Amino acid sequence: MKIRFVKESDYYVISPLINEWWGMRNMSDLLPKLFFDHFSNTSFIAEIDGEIVGFLIGFLSQSYSNEAYIHFVGVHPSYRKQNLGKELYEEFFKTVQESGRNIVRCVTSPVNKNSIAYHTKMGFKIKDGDGFVDGASVHTGYDGSNQDRVLFVKELV
């Protein structure tokens, strides 16, 4: 497997794949082309034999000079449980540290149990919110009305 930076044309490969990889939930609107154009130096593609099998789209926070944010991570369903996601996260963490930053944040939906378990395993802590869903602390209405979110933060050491 090879990990490389995102390039603009990857958008046209990844965008149609997203809904497929997410089991037909409509997710592709959340990842407009601007992320591929303007955050290519903190976003990564995992390839096997030239085929895209995973990606991580992240950026350095402009507001918080010590922070970075992971917006979107996807792994091809046939290539899960093979540490491919872990390698993408670690490449991102390395890049964040090289930029002199040590806080990484991301956000997920409480319905996404796999994501909560995965981030916990990867060393992210859940930021206390104002409600609970299935035992996880959530920030109610964080991403709009009825859009509760679990907020993760990880300190890089």
Add this chain to the structure above:
Amino acid sequence: MKIRFVKESDYYVISPLINEWWGMRNMSDLLPKLFFDHFSNTSFIAEIDGEIVGFLIGFLSQSYSNEAYIHFVGVHPSYRKQNLGKELYEEFFKTVQESGRNIVRCVTSPVNKNSIAYHTKMGFKIKDGDGFVDGASVHTGYDGSNQDRVLFVKELV
């Protein structure tokens, strides 16, 4: 009128307003909270008597060290044609130049004739695409299947 930086809590005021201001087109998904959290130092609010009447959400490109990008601009329908948008753009341009950059990009839909006319008036040039819609050069499928876009670029002098 007062122009100030965006703060995180503005998201909860602006997000419900967006669909209203855009005549009930579903636009609010295009502006998740992360922009209010992480790009607050290049994003602006216009207020009159403490009421939000306009906003501009933009960021400095991470990939292109000479560029900035305007993601979303909205003005309250009752406050249009009063140069309020112009003041938000000029505040953004000033901030971009203070960051040592001189290229500003943004993207609009060919259906949005007002936006095309407005950006042209503001000195943006249309980047040649691979098709035409009603006389405007478009990049076909730029934001996904059937999502043609007009690409604007302005050089700050």
